[in-house]
Amino acid sequence: MPEDADYGFSTRAIRAGQHFDPTTGAVVPPIYQTSTFVQDGIGGLREGYEYARSGNPTRDSLQVLLASLEQAEHGIAFASGLAAEDALLRAALQPGDHLILGNDVYGGTHRLLHRLHVPAGVEVTTVEMSDSDAVRAAVRPSTRMVWVETPSNPLMKITDIATLAAIGHEAGAIVVVDNTFASPALQRPLALGADVVVHSTTKYIGGHSDVLGGAVLTSDDELAEKIRFIQFAAGAVLAPFEAWLTVRGIKTLAVRMDRHSSNALAIAEHFADHPAIERVYYPGLASHPGHEIAAAQMSAFGGMISVALAGGEAAARTFAESTELFQLAESLGGVESLIGYPSEMTHASVRGTPLEVAPNIVRLSVGIEEVGDLIADLETALPRS
The missing domain is CATH 3.40.640.10 (Type I PLP-dependent aspartate aminotransferase-like (Major domain))
Structure with missing residues (x-):
């Protein structure tokens, strides 16, 4: 071609x-x-x-x-x-x-x-x-x-x-x-x-x-x-x-990114006001400070979300270790959903620097599974007050 x-x-x-x-x-x-x-x-x-x-x-x-x-x-x-x-x-x-x-x-x-x-x-x-x-x-x-x-x-x-x-x-x-x-x-x-x-x-x-x-x-x-x-x-x-x-x-990148993006947006919207979550970091949310720029230079908002747990480090660790469909692992971008704890996984090398990641942050790589199943998995893993 x-x-x-x-x-x-x-x-x-x-x-x-x-x-x-x-x-x-x-x-x-x-x-x-x-x-x-x-x-x-x-x-x-x-x-x-x-x-x-x-x-x-x-x-x-x-x-x-x-x-x-x-x-x-x-x-x-x-x-x-x-x-x-x-x-x-x-x-x-x-x-x-x-x-x-x-x-x-x-x-x-x-x-x-x-x-x-x-x-x-x-x-x-x-x-x-x-x-x-x-x-x-x-x-x-x-x-x-x-x-x-x-x-x-x-x-x-x-x-x-x-x-x-x-x-x-x-x-x-x-x-x-x-x-x-x-x-x-x-x-x-x-x-x-x-x-x-x-x-x-x-x-x-x-x-x-x-x-x-x-x-x-x-x-x-x-x-x-x-x-x-x-x-x-x-x-x-x-x-x-x-x-x-x-x-x-x-060969399947375009269709996969469509599904990653739609699943991530649904999850971000669902948990945006959840009492166990202090903040959802996702540019597809209108509340995100970079939303308008992202909408102008991206055709969709992707499959990556980070969340800050209201309960601090202990809650974040428990959450990251309690999901079933979201597997605790390094990396991102696969068809399967992954969950990570950046402070000690992907970003351990920046601890003690200006790039240090707060210990209540958990990162989600949202896969292409059924979004209802993914939301239920996250709900079950979140700490209850």
């Missing part, structure tokens, strides 16, 4: 980058589970393939597909989301460069920056990304990158991507958006002015909790070339089977 932006999102999710087997007519492309490729004489490469670290048809298929979905010229796939982030940071930043980071981001991103890149000379300032004046005030002559999560993890903060892109570009900085929570089915940051999108494809893109992966998407030719070199030289590439599984997951 031509990589034609005129096709609708769901059509591209199923067909972009997929070259069917002309020998058998199989409608699903094969997995090229090989470590190397025969050469027709020394240097005589077939379709440019030499060794699986430098290129593989199955990985290339996924990279073309992801680029199509994010409306990017280049897609580069990695073995995990953090491998993708690390390659981008190494490609774009030098010692002495300054990065502006949101004050509510995935704990692994904070750990990667502060344990690996800050010691190597990168400077980081943490700000409230929803406050454009605070972002402007954080800009320095050395600012080279603005890193945005929207919706953020785990407090579901919303950043106006177009506004932040303008601020970043005025400063001569690259604007990066982690689009993992929304996925390209709901939000496309490059179309709003961002320069780079990163994903943990482990989450909604893969969608079935059975594969690790990450990706960087951009239309910046020079930056893409640098990232591809790091992908090749450092070797954190996505293996063929994982690439194939991710392509498989993407």
Whole structure:
């Protein structure tokens, strides 16, 4: 299928980058589970393939597909989301460069920056990304990158991507958006002015909790070339089977995100005034401070919810350990519902920092089960007064 932006999102999710087997007519492309490729004489490469670290048809298929979905010229796939982030940071930043980071981001991103890149000379300032004046005030002559999560993890903060892109570009900085929570089915940051999108494809893109992966998407030719070199030289590439599984997951991304979003909205509305819950963090609620911006830059509000328990830490721990359909586990974005306690799970690395998550916060990754069953499960697990 031509990589034609005129096709609708769901059509591209199923067909972009997929070259069917002309020998058998199989409608699903094969997995090229090989470590190397025969050469027709020394240097005589077939379709440019030499060794699986430098290129593989199955990985290339996924990279073309992801680029199509994010409306990017280049897609580069990695073995995990953090491998993708690390390659981008190494490609774009030098010692002495300054990065502006949101004050509510995935704990692994904070750990990667502060344990690996800050010691190597990168400077980081943490700000409230929803406050454009605070972002402007954080800009320095050395600012080279603005890193945005929207919706953020785990407090579901919303950043106006177009506004932040303008601020970043005025400063001569690259604007990066982690689009993992929304996925390209709901939000496309490059179309709003961002320069780079990163994903943990482990989450909604893969969608079935059975594969690790990450990706960087951009239309910046020079930056893409640098990232591809790091992908090749450092070797954190996505293996063929994982690439194939991710392509498989993407085919249902649009319909899954519809169901994730509708289920999450129903749950958020149901528990918004529950006596055991102090606050529901979900941008689909009109009471959310970022609701209007989210409605403008997203087509739906996604499947992630966080809640603050009125009973404090003890109530939050009991709640997280008492559900049945919501399984207590790391990660998110699969078809099954998960519940997590960020303070000691996904965000343990930020305890004692400005990004520390309050101990009464519980995060929900709302799956695609029957929403009535999910609501009943949560009701049963909530503490009673």
